Amino acid sequence: MKPNPRQLTLLALLQTQGSVTVEQLADKLGVTLQTVRRDVQRLDDEGLLTRFHGGVRVPSSTIENIAHQQRENLHADGKNRIARAVAAAVPSDCSLILNIGTTTEAIARALLHHSGLRVITNNLNVATILSVNPKCEVIVVGGVVRGRDQGIVGEAAVDFIRQFKVDIAIIGISGIEADGSLRDYDFREVKVSQTILSHAREVWLAADSSKFNRPAMVEVGTLAQIDRLFTDAPPPEPFPALLAEAQVRFEVTL
Template identity: 70%
Template sequence: MTLNPRQTALLEEVRTQGFASIDELARKFGVTLQTVRRDVNMLAENGMLARFHGGVRVEDSTTENIAYRQRQVLNAEGKARIARAVASAVPEGCSLILNIGTTVEEIARGLVHHRGLRVITNNLNVANILADNPDCEVIVAGGVLRSRDRGIVGEATVEFIRQFKVDIGLIGISGIEADGTLRDYDFREVKVARTIIEHSREVWLAADASKFNRQAMVELAHVSQVDRLFTDAPLAAPFDQILADSGVKCVVAERE
């Protein structure tokens, strides 16, 4: 197929950033929202990009996640809003488990001024961030260190987390399918996340808009096992109904 200059530039923009909202693309290229939607729909139909509610991302694999450095900048503004919403909901003097992921790391930055926290984590980046909070005790799980993102996984990690029962288990996710299934890429990471769910009095899930309708290989859980979902854009069908039916509280971190 032949792309016009705007479509070629749009495709390159999304591939460079990894993610873009429809509003951002319309502003950047000086066209209407309808024009951008037609362009991205055509690119998605031809397998060049993947659509999700409110935006578009690079087409990704079901077996391998996007590189960590790219994920760090992917929808950074949306993740920052989610982090602020989560931080405002976390009470001082509570216990938490924080797992692997760039959104979770952003949440850790939002907790550096909280008092009286006890945080268990299998993420060395989270541990390093919260080390700057003198009023937060950080407990780091043992296991196999995954060098690409400093996550700690494996059976030793699972056994370590089984010692605890915390107030809040806060997890990230790679993909949420249309039936509410939560999925990720590494089965070792998934086993740790399942254990976090089992050993938390409340389970909070942080997922930006790009995670919805995104496929990954390993089933982690169902969204009905979550108590609160924090995201950065209003949910579209069928996710809004699934959460309502499951009794999951959805917190949308709107732009200020």
């Protein structure tokens, strides 16, 4: 297809922001929701964008995540709501692991006023954020620093985490597929995340709504390994049934 001028404007907005809701597109383009949905359907059919529940994003890749700075801006409001909800549920005087991701970085900022926390992380951004809290001890995982997002990956990171058993692991994820699998892009990061899952008494997943039905290449685990899910919109089908079957307690931060 050859996009019309309105559709070209829609694509330009998407390239600038990375992800937008249908309501935002209708407002910016000055058209009805029905018109936007028709445009979105046509552009999705052509592979020019990817739809998710309530909005659209740049086309997905199963092998490479989008840049860290762009991810910081995507769904920022939703991530902040998730972060506040997670922080409210975290008790003082407990041990945590926080992994790589912009959502876990938002959670770190929301934990700045907690006391008595011992936090293990393979995310240098999380360590930097929490290091200013004098009532929080931060332990940084050893390993290879991934320059694009300051994540620490590799076998040394796996071996380091194996020494611990924490109260709560708070993890982010790149995608949750319709078979209930949790997925990410870098197999070195996945090995660390798998170790985190097995070295925590509880596992909390923090994932904004765009992560549902988002494909990625490497399986981290399944919903059955998660105790609690924090998200910013009601999960689309078939996830309510999958969450119920896996006995995952989930909280929607509207």
